[in-house]
Amino acid sequence: MFGEMGKKAIRYAVVDAFAAEPFKGNPAAVCLLEEEGASATVDDRWMQSVAAEFNLSETAFLARDSSGAAGAAPRFHLRWFTPVTEVDLCGHATLASAHFLFTTVLPEHGKLEFMTRSGILTAKKVPAPGSTGVPGEEQGKLFIELDFPMIGFLECNEMLSIPETLNGAPIVSVHKSATDGDLIVPSP
Known part of the structure; x- marks a missing residue:
């Protein structure tokens, strides 16, 4: 769960999006760059190399943005890389990133914001379909709703x-x- 970026440890996970059990769904790697200001200082070539090493369709890189207002939803810079290039948007890696943050980093929060090249995306815990229970978890399963920017046609x-x-x-x-x-x- 930890990789090396220079001399700093990086938390990472491989998350199977759109699946209720391991080794199903669409896998994405998620890397949390915990150093303050990491989104501006991390070398693009390093992220591309990490994505190539994971060799999954997408690897997501998260860095906390502390410029938000007090009491606002936690905000992260989010970038996606395939093994060969950076992409502007990736749904399953965004879902994987939200799941990683909700389950291991910020379990007390119900909403997150991602700053991306495609605009601001939001993720929030929601009740299971057909239930009236607590948002986010039913019988150990986490349900997440994503809101992407609208693209004109x-x-x-x-x-x-x-x-x-x-x-x-x-x-x-x-x-x-x-x-x-x-x-x-x-x-x-």
């Missing part, structure tokens, strides 16, 4: 080779994300 008249790609499935419309050009193609 633009009308797109480019059909490209979408009908062939979808094996001739009917297409209602084609939209393109305003930020990175991803295509959204709803089908009836």
Whole structure:
């Protein structure tokens, strides 16, 4: 659970997101950089090397941000790296990060904020689906709700080779994300 960054120990865990038992779901490594101001001083090449060593689809790096108001939800800088590059957003590694913080670092808190390249993301403990119990835990299971920034979409008249790609499935419309050009193609 501890790795080395220079001479500082780094707490880390591999968390299986979207799973109720070990070795299922989607694994992500989560590294907590506990040194104050670590998000500004940690070398990107070091984080990329750590992600390559874990060799999972994503490795998340967390560093506490102490600039928030007193009484506000704890806030962390969050960055995601694949084995070969940094990415702007990763859902399962965000869920893994929230689970790691809620279970090992801040179990008394019910809400967290993450500052990312994609904006501020929030995570909060919630009651289990269909229950009226205490938020977060039912029969030892932690339920977490994530709130991601909304991405705008633009009308797109480019059909490209979408009908062939979808094996001739009917297409209602084609939209393109305003930020990175991803295509959204709803089908009836």
